[in-house]
Amino acid sequence: MIGHIASFLGAIERDDEGQRVSDNNVIAIEAGTGTGKTVAYLLSVLSLAKAAGKKVVVATGTVALQGQLLDRDIPDVMAATGWDYKLALAKGRGRYLCPLRLQQCSETAKAQDAGLFLFEDELAFEPDRQSAATLQAMGEALQSGSWDGDRDAWPEAVPTQTWQALTVDRNQCAGRRCRLIGECCFFQAREALEGADCIVANHDLVMADLALGGGAILSAPEDTIYVFDEAHRLGNTALNHFASQCRLKATAQWLEQMQKTLKAMATPFAEMPDIIHRGNELGDIVLLARQLLQQATPLFESTLENSANTESKQNFGNGQLRHRYPGGRIDEACRALSEDLTAVFVRLSSRLENLHGVLEEALENAHQPVPRVDIEQYFQVAGQWLGRASGATELWTAMAHPDPAGQPPMARWLSYEDSGDIRLSVSPISAGLRLNDLLWQRCYAAVTTSATLRVLGDFERFKNDSGMAAMTQCEAVAGAFDYANAGLLVVPDIGAEAGDARAHTQALIEHLPALLYPEDADEDEPLCGGVLVLFASRRQMEELVDALADDLPWQLLVQGELSTAEIVSRHRARIDQGERSVIFGLASFAEGMDLPGAYCQHVIIAKLPFAVPDDPLQAALAEWVESKGGNAFREITLPDAALRLIQACGRLLRHEDDRGRVTILDRRLVSKSYGRQLLASLPPFKQVIEHA
Numbered sequence: 001m002i003g004h005i006a007s008f009l010g011a012i013e014r015d016d017e018g019q020r021v022s023d024n025n026v027i028a029i030e031a032g033t034g035t036g037k038t039v040a041y042l043l044s045v046l047s048l049a050k051a052a053g054k055k056v057v058v059a060t061g062t063v064a065l066q067g068q069l070l071d072r073d074i075p076d077v078m079a080a081t082g083w084d085y086k087l088a089l090a091k092g093r094g095r096y097l098c099p100l101r102l103q104q105c106s107e108t109a110k111a112q113d114a115g116l117f118l119f120e121d122e123l124a125f126e127p128d129r130q131s132a133a134t135l136q137a138m139g140e141a142l143q144s145g146s147w148d149g150d151r152d153a154w155p156e157a158v159p160t161q162t163w164q165a166l167t168v169d170r171n172q173c174a175g176r177r178c179r180l181i182g183e184c185c186f187f188q189a190r191e192a193l194e195g196a197d198c199i200v201a202n203h204d205l206v207m208a209d210l211a212l213g214g215g216a217i218l219s220a221p222e223d224t225i226y227v228f229d230e231a232h233r234l235g236n237t238a239l240n241h242f243a244s245q246c247r248l249k250a251t252a253q254w255l256e257q258m259q260k261t262l263k264a265m266a267t268p269f270a271e272m273p274d275i276i277h278r279g280n281e282l283g284d285i286v287l288l289a290r291q292l293l294q295q296a297t298p299l300f301e302s303t304l305e306n307s308a309n310t311e312s313k314q315n316f317g318n319g320q321l322r323h324r325y326p327g328g329r330i331d332e333a334c335r336a337l338s339e340d341l342t343a344v345f346v347r348l349s350s351r352l353e354n355l356h357g358v359l360e361e362a363l364e365n366a367h368q369p370v371p372r373v374d375i376e377q378y379f380q381v382a383g384q385w386l387g388r389a390s391g392a393t394e395l396w397t398a399m400a401h402p403d404p405a406g407q408p409p410m411a412r413w414l415s416y417e418d419s420g421d422i423r424l425s426v427s428p429i430s431a432g433l434r435l436n437d438l439l440w441q442r443c444y445a446a447v448t449t450s451a452t453l454r455v456l457g458d459f460e461r462f463k464n465d466s467g468m469a470a471m472t473q474c475e476a477v478a479g480a481f482d483y484a485n486a487g488l489l490v491v492p493d494i495g496a497e498a499g500d501a502r503a504h505t506q507a508l509i510e511h512l513p514a515l516l517y518p519e520d521a522d523e524d525e526p527l528c529g530g531v532l533v534l535f536a537s538r539r540q541m542e543e544l545v546d547a548l549a550d551d552l553p554w555q556l557l558v559q560g561e562l563s564t565a566e567i568v569s570r571h572r573a574r575i576d577q578g579e580r581s582v583i584f585g586l587a588s589f590a591e592g593m594d595l596p597g598a599y600c601q602h603v604i605i606a607k608l609p610f611a612v613p614d615d616p617l618q619a620a621l622a623e624w625v626e627s628k629g630g631n632a633f634r635e636i637t638l639p640d641a642a643l644r645l646i647q648a649c650g651r652l653l654r655h656e657d658d659r660g661r662v663t664i665l666d667r668r669l670v671s672k673s674y675g676r677q678l679l680a681s682l683p684p685f686k687q688v689i690e691h692a
Contacts, residue, residue, distance in 0.1 A: 001031055001040035004475045005447055009048045009225070012445055018053050019222065025445045026472050028231070028462060030453040032479025032683075034656055037449050038073045041227045045447060046085055046198060048225075054444050055219040056198040059206045061230035061237075062592065063091065063152060070200050088196035089189070090218060092205050096186040097138065097149040098168045100178060100376065105165050106135045131162050138166075142183070149185025171356065171383030177363040179372070193218070203234055207241040210438040221442040230592075231448035232643065235465035238431035239617070246395040248300065249421040251388075252293045255286050258385060262286070265378065271369035272362070278355045285351060289344045296337055300422050303334065304414050321416045324616045327623065328409035330399060338400035345393040352389050356382040398426040407433065411620035429621040432467030440468060451479075452646045455639040456681050481653050481683070488661045489649070489685035491669050498607045498666040505540050508606060508665060509547045515604060515663055516582055517554065529598035530575050531582045534590045534648050536607040541584055544606075554580035559589060568595070575599050591647045596654035603652045605664045608678070609644035610637060638674055642681045649682055 005027065013022035031037045041058075049056045060066050070089050078085065109132040138154070141147035147154065151163060158166075173186075181187065193199055199218060206226070209217040218224070228234055262279045269275045307323040330338070359379040362368050368375065403409045408429050415423050428434065440446065448466070455461040459474040481487075492515075496507035516531055535541035538560075545558055555574050557567045567583060574581035575598050583589065587609065611618045622632035652660045662685060669675040670689060679687070 001029060001035065001037065001449075001475075001477050002044045004029055004477070005041060005044035006048065008447075008473060009045070009052075009445055014052070020444050023469070023471070024473065025443065026440050026468055027447055028453055028459055028468070028472060028474045029447065029449045030451065030459075030474075030476040031449060032451050032477075032481065033650060033654060034480030035451075035477060036480075037229065037451075038069065039077060041229075041447055041449065042074060042077045043081070045225055045227055046083065050085075050197065052225075052444070054223055054225050055196070056225050056227065057090075057201055057206065057218055058198060058227045058229065059201045059203050061203055061233040063095070063202055065229070065592075066091070066200050066202055067152065074198070074200070085197040086195055087198050087200065088192040090193055090199050090201040090205055091150070091152075091189070092208060093170060093173070093186050094167050095151050096189060097142075097151070097166050098173070099142065099149075099180040099183040099185065101166050101168060101380075102135060102139060102142075103180070104377070106132075106139060109135055131159075134158065134162065135166075142185075148188070150189070168380065169383070169387055171387045172380040173383070174360060174363055174376070174379060177360060190217075203228065203230075203237040204241070206439075207238055211241055214438065214442060221439065222444060224443055226439075226443055226446040228446065228448045230450050231466070232450045232452050232462065234435070234448070235431045238435055239427060242431060242434050243425065243427035244391060244395040244398055245423055245425040246392050247417070247421045247423050248293060248297050249419075251392060252290055252297075254388060255290045255293070259283060259286050259290075261381065268370055268374045269378075275355070275358055275362075278351065278358060282348070282351050282355060285344060285348045289341070289348060292337065292341050292344060296341065297422065299334060299337060300414055300424070303331070304416060304422070322413055322614070322616060323415075324411070324413040324619055327627075328403060328412050328620065330412060335400060338396050342393065342396040342400045345389055345396055349386065349389040349393050352382060352386040356386050395424060395426060399424065408624050409620070411617050413616040413620075415616075425616070427617055429617060429624055430465060430467075432464060434467070436467035436469075451650060452643055454681075455643050456677055461635075461639045461643075479683075480656055481658075482656075483653070483684045484686050486653055486659050487683070487685040488688060489682065490661060490663045490688045491667070491690065492663065492665065493667070493690040494665055496667070497671065498668055501537075501540070504607070505543050508540070508544055511665070512544065512604070513548060513552070515602075516552070517580065529580075529601040530571060530595060531580075531602045531604065532589065532593070532595065532600050532651055533582060533584050533604045534606065534609075534651075535584065535586055536609045538586060540606065541586065545584060552582070554582060557581065557583045559583070559585040564588070568593075571595070572599055587644070590644065590651065593651055594654055595651065597658055600651055600654075601658075601660040603649065603660070603662045605645070605648050605662070605666070608641055608664075608666045608668055609648065610641045638677070642678055645678060646682060649685075653683075 008024070008027045011022075012020055012025055015021050029037075031040070045056055058069060060069060066089060070087060074087055077083070134156075138147070142149060151158060151167075175181070175187075178184065201218060205217065206228075209215070210221070214221045262283050265279050266276060269279075304321055304323050356379070359375060359382055362370070362375050363372070363379065366372075398410060399412065411425075411427050411429050413425050415425070417423055453459055453462045453474075454476060459472075462468075463470070463472055463474070492511070494504075494507040494511045496503040498504045512533070516533075535544075541558070545556070549556055549558075555570070557571055559567065562570070571581045571583055572595075585593075590609070613619070618636070622636055625632045625635050649662050652658070652662055669679055670691070
């Protein structure tokens with residue numbers, strides 16, 4: 001792996017100013033668990049980046065893995081090599097406490113007054129004794145220097161509602177104009193990035209930086225060598241950043257609250273006529289926006305209720321009724337109203353930007369007739385409004401404008417929520433075009449790696465999802481495990497097909513107890529220690545829990561009943577005591593869960609992880625593939641299921657000396673023609689296929 005990366009980077013052609021002039025700037029390397037991916041890319045990339053005068057950005061799939069890289073993996077490499085590279089950790093603004101908000105919240109807690117405008121909408125802050133004590137402890141920790149304001153470094157879990165009140169987004173931050181800028185946790189963390197040779201980030205932060213034009217948070221793409229670890233997640237992460245949504249009733253309520261707040265501003269800002277004038281202008285636009293939303297609600301309700309899309313209307317399994325617009329094309333009435341809403345939200349965003357700017361300038365004037373604390377609070381409120389208006393503008397623009405000819409259409413859909421609200425959603429069906437334009441074409445170089453990049457034997461799906469060129473260099477390096485001797489893959493005959501949900505669930509109820517703890521188990525049988533049972537359906541998992549939990553003679557931990565961290569902690573503790581522990585989990589436990597050795601010696605997969613057929617994004621992508629003469633099942637559904645199945649099987653062996661068994665309780669691996677393809681894509685365990 002070191003050789004592949006070094007050769008790839010050495011082949012990039014540069015001009016006299018060190019800028020890339022060749023197109024061979026992206027490589028994809030699949031390397032199995034235990035290969036030493038982290039060591040490989042650090043040893044090869046760091047030294048060559050230094051020689052080329054480029055920065056390195058290592059992006060992981062999660063914040064937790066960021067910490068592992070910075071706290072363990074990279075220091076190990078530095079210690080072993082004697083290298084001296086300056087490292088820095090980059091997280092989003094929302095991971096850091098804002099000292100000004102801490103001060104405001106503390107004062108609110110002391111006064112026992114959660115009113116004010118600062119904590120309106122979803123960010124309501126209602127102080128109690130516990131939150132007041134937490135705020136005091138945070139303030140003392142910041143002052144003593146024992147804490148840097150990073151949420152992940154706080155020793156206790158902070159409730160989401162409390163943390164949201166303690167942090168700000170970029171529109172709510174006054175930056176250098178803030179009176180507490182010298183204490184700002186976020187800016188102190190950002191300063192560490194300036195001289196860093198290697199920045200450890202995550203996929204989300206890289207996408208956020210690219211969305212801002214690149215170089216706004218991290219180093220400029222042209223001067224950066226990116227390393228994307230867990231690169232199989234990159235496409236989905238990008239899709240989340242490029243999607244937009246809007247809830248009709250919630251937006252109308254927010255606009256109503258904005259009107260009230262704008263009227264209330266007349267009193268404290270009576271001696272600042274410019275702000276009063278801008279507030280009055282905003283009031284007129286807000287009124288128009290509310291009127292248009294009042295027209296939109298019954299129109300979209302009618303679309304949902306009268307939709308002829310049977311596939312959408314049958315989606316009651318998760319409490320939602322959905323309507324997906326076929327081909328992403330909305331009807332003329334909805335399109336016309338979307339155009340009107342686009343126009344009004346563009347005006348609203350523009351006026352809010354003006355008000356936000358005036359309030360920001362007012363922060364610099366120490367002789368304003370309005371107390372600074374009031375200006376600060378209204379500045380933050382205006383920033384919150386601006387961010388929300390910009391999001392609504394993106395949504396209505398995407399609803400109103402037709403898709404460019406020849407490109408994949410946007411997926412557009414409506415959904416009812418439990419609250420009775422209607423959510424409008426728009427998303428690209430593939431992130432490839434955006435990633436190509438914003439990242440691959442601009443960056444100096446990029447190394448993408450994961451244990452699962454190939455699907456059904458090739459890299460094509462990964463390259464398509466990620467927008468990589470057909471010529472992209474792709475390599476697969478051998479894994480570190482002796483799969484044939486370390487693991488056993490069993491497909492038993494349970495007497496039911498997974499396609500018959502009721503019969504399959506009943507078969508699991510009958511057969512699972514014996515698999516979890518067989519009475520006739522051999523001494524050498526690897527069914528001791530921990531067991532991980534993975535479900536593709538929450539409903540099926542809950543039915544198994546209801547049927548079996550009371551009769552199982554060991555600890556059963558179920559996803560959703562406890563936090564993931566607590567489940568893992570209890571599981572490990574039970575195994576450490578030499579006792580049995582079984583985890584029932586869903587998709588999030590099938591990927592990234594690290595339970596080495598005795599913590600996981602048996603992985604049981606209840607059903608092949610095919611995507612939910614009524615997922616709007618997947619349905620839109622399948623429709624696009626079919627419209628071009630392709631086979632959606634073969635090109636999308638099957639490869640995605642293969643990738644998820646590989647990830648699930650990857651939970652078994654985490655170290656070279658691990659041993660265990662994978663049991664798949666889905667007979668489609670045997671009865672369907674595609675079953676052989678799925679089996680062939682799995683790690684080369686010794687296989688035992690029971691036949692009826």
